[in-house]
Amino acid sequence: MHKESYIYLLANKHNNVLYTGVTNDLIRRVYEHKNKLVAGFTKKYNVDRLVYYEA
Numbered sequence: 001m002h003k004e005s006y007i008y009l010l011a012n013k014h015n016n017v018l019y020t021g022v023t024n025d026l027i028r029r030v031y032e033h034k035n036k037l038v039a040g041f042t043k044k045y046n047v048d049r050l051v052y053y054e055a
Helices: 025-033
Strands: 005-010 020-022 048-054
Touching: 020 025, 020 048
Parallel strands: none
Antiparallel strands: 005 020, 005 048
16 A cells, blocks of 8 residues: 655745655644754754645
8 A cells, every 4th residue: 555645845934945845744744843853954053844845
């Protein structure tokens, strides 16, 4: 059985920093970014606004 994957684009508040990611659980992953649960690029640059996704 094929599990659906998503590509997504996040931005910071001012839309001057972008992040592209791939996941098989979009809701969980966006939640992690918004709540800064994983140390890394998105936490460092406050990138937490979902601006685009595609399945």
